[in-house]
Amino acid sequence: MRHMDDSLDTLRRPMRDLRVSVTDRCNFRCTYCMPFDEYKWIERQEVLSFEEIERVARLFLGLGIQKIRLTGGEPLVRKDLHRLISRLSAIEGLGDVTLTTNGALLAEQAPELYAAGLRRINVSIDTLRPDRFTALTKRGNLDEVLAGLFAAKKTGMAPIKVNAVIIRGTNDDEILDLVEFARNNGLEMRFIEYMDVGNANAWSLEKTVTKREILDTVHARFPVREVGRANGSAPAVDYEFLDGAGEIGIIGSVTEPFCSSCTRLRLTADGKLVTCLFAESGFDLKALLRSGASDEELRTQVANLWTARADRFSDVRWEQVRSGGYQPREHKKIEMITLGG
Numbered sequence: 001m002r003h004m005d006d007s008l009d010t011l012r013r014p015m016r017d018l019r020v021s022v023t024d025r026c027n028f029r030c031t032y033c034m035p036f037d038e039y040k041w042i043e044r045q046e047v048l049s050f051e052e053i054e055r056v057a058r059l060f061l062g063l064g065i066q067k068i069r070l071t072g073g074e075p076l077v078r079k080d081l082h083r084l085i086s087r088l089s090a091i092e093g094l095g096d097v098t099l100t101t102n103g104a105l106l107a108e109q110a111p112e113l114y115a116a117g118l119r120r121i122n123v124s125i126d127t128l129r130p131d132r133f134t135a136l137t138k139r140g141n142l143d144e145v146l147a148g149l150f151a152a153k154k155t156g157m158a159p160i161k162v163n164a165v166i167i168r169g170t171n172d173d174e175i176l177d178l179v180e181f182a183r184n185n186g187l188e189m190r191f192i193e194y195m196d197v198g199n200a201n202a203w204s205l206e207k208t209v210t211k212r213e214i215l216d217t218v219h220a221r222f223p224v225r226e227v228g229r230a231n232g233s234a235p236a237v238d239y240e241f242l243d244g245a246g247e248i249g250i251i252g253s254v255t256e257p258f259c260s261s262c263t264r265l266r267l268t269a270d271g272k273l274v275t276c277l278f279a280e281s282g283f284d285l286k287a288l289l290r291s292g293a294s295d296e297e298l299r300t301q302v303a304n305l306w307t308a309r310a311d312r313f314s315d316v317r318w319e320q321v322r323s324g325g326y327q328p329r330e331h332k333k334i335e336m337i338t339l340g341g
Helices: 050-061 081-089 106-115 130-137 142-155 172-184 211-221 285-289 295-307 313-323
Strands: 017-021 067-071 096-101 120-124 160-166 188-193 224-229 237-241 247-251 264-267 272-274
Touching: 017 050, 050 081, 050 264, 050 285, 050 295, 067 081, 081 096, 081 106, 106 120, 106 142, 120 142, 130 142, 142 160, 160 172, 172 188, 172 211, 188 211, 211 224, 211 237, 211 247, 272 285, 285 295
Parallel strands: 017 067, 017 264, 067 096, 096 120, 120 160, 160 188, 188 247
Antiparallel strands: 224 237, 237 247, 264 272
């Protein structure tokens, strides 16, 4: 078996984190991610089975993967997701299985997810105002999401992180409310700069509240000190409150790109391997999986894909944004619903 240290890309970045989109479908229509009412969905037989995902996970362990995050779409709309978590949790040597969810179906599923081995979870909540929540998500009900969040907490899942994308003129007046909510409930708040995912969210830099602005707003009310990035490569820079009431994380995807330490590989719901969140295309791993390729053949192909990886889209974008030369519409990217967060 190839030793994990061999799997460095052209910028000497190791492969550590696998993000698996288990479905492209979602029960919300958040304006910055899936602004349209209907999409051309991936056909069911084109979506990877739990068995296929488990096989891929085992293969990737040998290449250096230490953590798997399940995403979507909304992963909890995938039937019997707890069965996949059971399979992944049973893989010896896999350090962590985590889940990012909108929380709408969490209240009913939290106990079986926990029983299957899920311990860490991220719940996306961009606003604590019910009317604004419905306007942002088009189909979401804040009460259901909060019920799901607290159901997960009651099972014993920890840490529970709350993700919020901050958009100027939309929810930037709620930064402190969100921090207070997280502090009061033993949760970890994570703020994410608004960025140009997919091709349909009408992104512009004017709508991005920068990491520096978010940090200054929080620090003025709840003083913090910087802790750094988990494992030196996590997307969020973490800060701890000086009064000991937990931590927050801020992801400066636009203004403080972290391409140089990015260790993430993504598997789309229909089995494409993607080496960057902003990629235009992916490598068709599913075709290999279903053509009877051996584990060794699969491993070799994936290792070759990674060692050739040179992606640094966010670095380049920020250079172009600062020079005034960035045109988001010129960059055709895989839609977020297919790719997973």
